Amino acid sequence: xxxxxxxxxxxxxxRAFLARMTAAGLGAAAIALLEGxxxxxxxxxxxxxxxxxxxxxxxxxxxxxxxxxxxxNYALSLEILEAYLYQVAxxxxxxxxPLTPLDSTPPAYNTTGAYTQVISNGSISSALAPAGFIxxxxxxxxxxxxxDFLRTALGAAANPVVPASGRYKFGTPDGSPGNTLSSILSALLPLEETxxxxxxxxxxxxxxxxxxxxxxxxxxxxxxxxxxxxxxLGLDPGPSRGIAGVPQPEQEVATGVAANVFxxxxxxSVVLTAVSTGFFV
Amino acid sequence: MSDILTTEATGRRAFVRGAGLAVxxxxxxSLLIPGRAEAxxxxxIPxxxxxxxxNYALQLEDLExxxxxxxxxxxxxxxxxxxxxxxxxxxxxxxxxxIDVQYIxxxxxxxxxxxDFLKAALGAAAITSVKPxxxxxxxxxxxxxxxxxxxxxxxxxGVQAYLGAIPCFTTKSPYAQTAAAIQGTEARHTAILTIxxxxxxxxxxxxxxxxxVAPLKGDPGTTPTAAGYDxxxxxxxxxxxxxxxxxxxxxxxxxxxxxxxx
Numbered sequence: 001x002x003x004x005x006x007x008x009x010x011x012x013x014x015r016a017f018l019a020r021m022t023a024a025g026l027g028a029a030a031i032a033l034l035e036g037x038x039x040x041x042x043x044x045x046x047x048x049x050x051x052x053x054x055x056x057x058x059x060x061x062x063x064x065x066x067x068x069x070x071x072x073n074y075a076l077s078l079e080i081l082e083a084y085l086y087q088v089a090x091x092x093x094x095x096x097x098p099l100t101p102l103d104s105t106p107p108a109y110n111t112t113g114a115y116t117q118v119i120s121n122g123s124i125s126s127a128l129a130p131a132g133f134i135x136x137x138x139x140x141x142x143x144x145x146x147x148d149f150l151r152t153a154l155g156a157a158a159n160p161v162v163p164a165s166g167r168y169k170f171g172t173p174d175g176s177p178g179n180t181l182s183s184i185l186s187a188l189l190p191l192e193e194t195x196x197x198x199x200x201x202x203x204x205x206x207x208x209x210x211x212x213x214x215x216x217x218x219x220x221x222x223x224x225x226x227x228x229x230x231x232x233l234g235l236d237p238g239p240s241r242g243i244a245g246v247p248q249p250e251q252e253v254a255t256g257v258a259a260n261v262f263x264x265x266x267x268x269s270v271v272l273t274a275v276s277t278g279f280f281v
Numbered sequence: 282m283s284d285i286l287t288t289e290a291t292g293r294r295a296f297v298r299g300a301g302l303a304v305x306x307x308x309x310x311s312l313l314i315p316g317r318a319e320a321x322x323x324x325x326i327p328x329x330x331x332x333x334x335x336n337y338a339l340q341l342e343d344l345e346x347x348x349x350x351x352x353x354x355x356x357x358x359x360x361x362x363x364x365x366x367x368x369x370x371x372x373x374x375x376x377x378x379x380i381d382v383q384y385i386x387x388x389x390x391x392x393x394x395x396x397d398f399l400k401a402a403l404g405a406a407a408i409t410s411v412k413p414x415x416x417x418x419x420x421x422x423x424x425x426x427x428x429x430x431x432x433x434x435x436x437x438x439g440v441q442a443y444l445g446a447i448p449c450f451t452t453k454s455p456y457a458q459t460a461a462a463i464q465g466t467e468a469r470h471t472a473i474l475t476i477x478x479x480x481x482x483x484x485x486x487x488x489x490x491x492x493x494v495a496p497l498k499g500d501p502g503t504t505p506t507a508a509g510y511d512x513x514x515x516x517x518x519x520x521x522x523x524x525x526x527x528x529x530x531x532x533x534x535x536x537x538x539x540x541x542x543x
Binding site for chain 1: 390391394395398440443444447448450452453455457458459461462463464465466467468469470471472473476479480522523524525526
């Protein structure tokens with residue numbers, strides 16, 4: 001495990017951290033985030049004064065010593081949840097035990113590596129199912145990369161909100177993803193859509209644009225994931241209002257426009273409540 | 282599986298024509314370190330601070346909205362776009378139908394709404410906005426695939442442009458969240474148009490819509506070049522976990538050839 005303080009002072013560790021993040025496509029983001037967290041002191045004026053009362057009340061019970069740490073711990077909490085459930089979903093679809101760790105080597109671009117779909121397609125056509133399974137594999141690794149990236153960048157400050165049991169369930173009636181590709185992707189979709197809304201809702205609390213840019217670069221991949229899964233499931237690619245399983249009330253950045261013009265956002269407190277009641281075991 | 286699209290990627294390359302070589306070095310540098318000094322918005326865009334960022338966004342949305350308008354004319358029944366440069370003239374229609382036309386028609390009003398929203402927001406503040414512009418994308422001579430490639434490239438650039446503009450906002454700008462709300466929709470459009478392109482290609486679905494700039498089937502192994510691609514991660518690498526940014530000056534260099542100011 002890398003530690004932020006060590007990274008600041010130790011060029012070798014810093015290089016190792018960046019090399020690992022670069023492998024996940026997050027190299028540049030890692031540099032910016034290190035700085036946004038006070039990694040090189042340039043942003044210290046916005047990060048050393050403790051947590052503002054605004055952030056303290058907006059993110060109930062999310063740990064952190066600065067506003068950015070609270071926001072990033074919030075993001076980390078959600079990425080842990082997403083990565084966990086994607087991992088379970090991929091294992092179920094591949095006939096593996098649900099909590100089997102991801103294969104250590106990510107499948108090459110556009111491939112599924114050692115993962116093979118063993119469940120039926122459900123309502124997804126045979127023309128679209130191969131793409132659906134590729135996306136399941138690729139997105140599972142992307143979410144794991146987001147989680148690892150945030151945890152590593154936060155270092156000693158990483159302190160996510162997680163269930164005491166360490167386990168999560170899907171937002172379905174029985175908490176399972178079902179046993180078809182369509183049921184699995186349908187169970188994952190509300191997570192992705194909640195993720196987009198959570199990042200956008202957290203944006204106003206980030207105290208510097210470097211950190212905001214990094215968060216936004218993760219956020220729009222969640223938008224891609226959402227739209228892609230929706231396409232495979234034959235749904236509107238959004239942004240849409242009132243998606244089943246997405247917490248309410250969702251908010252808009254502007255009024256009087258069609259639903260698909262702007263992404264929606266959710267207040268952190270709404271997300272935290274929905275996640276702890278709907279997804280924690 | 283449809284085979285109506287060829288594997289040529291010429292339309293995509295057309296988007297970076299004339300801009301690529303000049304900014305190759307800059308692109309490589311700034312992709313590695315987002316948010317540094319080169320992120321400033323060029324003086325050609327009026328205003329300062331947040332207003333200038335919004336004008337930058339308006340310039341791009343104006344271009345994108347008109348591209349969609351011209352793309353629909355080209356793919357469908359043809360016509361004359363009032364915002365097309367004089368060099369375009371009447372656009373002859375290809376009279377095609379399919380999921381490319383379907384989604385381009387679906388996304389066109391979204392881009393127009395982004396443009397109108399930004400224009401109204403700036404107008405309400407009586408702010409000088411970007412100069413009225415007309416556009417020539419060369420679309421009147423494009424094939425069906427070239428049209429789709431161009432629209433896809435524009436959306437992908439849009440995502441990267443919004444990301445690249447974030448450092449230009451004032452700290453804790455009230456507009457940053459709205460800009461991000463647009464960025465996300467452009468990411469959705471990019472993902473869907475990538476899937477559409479895969480479905481229409483002879484090779485079938487393969488390209489991963491998570492890729493920030495999806496490598497095109499038909500040019501596997503092609504060395505990504507300059508403005509259109511990320512040189513740091515070849516197509517065979519690990520899956521992308523984030524979107525990439527492009528600094529405003531590079532975006533404007535890339536699209537400048539299409540813009541014909543009045």
